[in-house]
Amino acid sequence: MSNFGAAAGWGLVIGLSLIAGAVAAALLKLPARLAAVITAGGGGILLAAIALELVPEADEQAGTFVTAAGMIAGTSVYVGIDAWLTRDQHSEQMRRSGHAAAAGQPMQMDDDSEAKRGETIAAGLFVDGVPESLALGLTIAEGALGLSLLAGIVIGNIVEAYGAAQPIIAGGHSKRFAIGLLGGIGLSLATATVLGGTLLATASPSFIGGAQAVAAGAILAVVCISVIPYAFKEVNGLVAGAAVVGFVGGYLLS
Template sequence: MEFGAVGWGLVVAASLIVGALVAVRITLPERVAATVSAFGGGVLLGAVALELVPEADQQAGLGITACGMLAGTVVFVGADFWLSRRETTDTMRRSRHAAAAGRPMMVSDRTEAARGQSIAAGIVVDGIPESIALGLTVADRELGVALLVGVLVGNVIEAYGAVQPIIASGYSRRFAVGLITAIAISLAGATVLGATLLSDASSNLVGGAQAVAAGAVLAVVSISIIPY
């Protein structure tokens, strides 16, 4: 079981690093990038509907599932609100909405850096509970395919979205890839944690963790993907 946990943790980390390396080599047109993000959002919604929420309800019941989803949503919304108070992040959001409407997107280097940092923060906030939930499915010997695909596709897309603006703002490629690599290591650790230390936890704790992950994923899709 420990070998499986470590193996899947490395897969989770690799998906982030792949996204970062692709961003270093390839720059997608804005609309193509938005389409890819929308696809990733759909996969994540599928993981929530088919894996996280049903499992949480079965393990912990409706009450804990609802509270856990609310907690996960509040954590991400709170982090997003804190980031949105920065003028550069507000400017970034307005620019991306303009791009979605087909208007010119004028951004400064500082705004580009803020955009990358915001996305990187989002990877941590939603990635940790997602990875823990993935580890829990490994511990149950019932690896959720929808959850796995959602995590891996989401990681690649989010890593790409974070690295591109960080590099465009003037930071080195080494810095951008190093930042994503550090986050990847933390998510790999969360996967191992879910599959080992939390594998013998009470069903309420397991279901609650899965519900928190579901809430965070819904918030990420609603705030970071759908509007753009």
């Protein structure tokens, strides 16, 4: 299969996973513990993809120094963008409400009309998804399938879209609007996967390795900011077990 075919196929799966999460939010309400377990499991798979796929491949292609520097750079960029997206009370409230809802935690929303807008949530979901999608595309460009990374992205997208759609709907928008908005984000993330898998396929190995390191650092920051604080808000052995099972699953797929 060509790089374009593989990237387009995986990109389609990524886009559909966001739509699936939005549809789930429109049709049902997951028990809090189940949502936390799924979120933790997806986080565990992503951690495995970082530790067993992205970082080793980056180290092999670009070397230790570039890999370490790239991870720090990726984390710094993501943390900076997250800080900008939560620069005021209403923006922070909407963004964190989506993260909380994905893990089955209660949303903290007020009645201010600005806090009911979907733009902040949509922008946040896009920012969370870009590093993962580009990393998957880069993995394809390197000639690998990236199954553990794909699995972590799909599970993460479903639960994050499920969480993101809830405050959008609770804020007064229709279910159709929420599904359409998240579907549009899914299309943009699918495009990012295709770009990563095709345009960068001819880049030098050191450049691809450095880009993978940057993506790995950003994904690690995503897990630390949007998954761990909410899935583990209450100490729970079941949630911890789900994270370990997710990591082991990612290891088996890597």
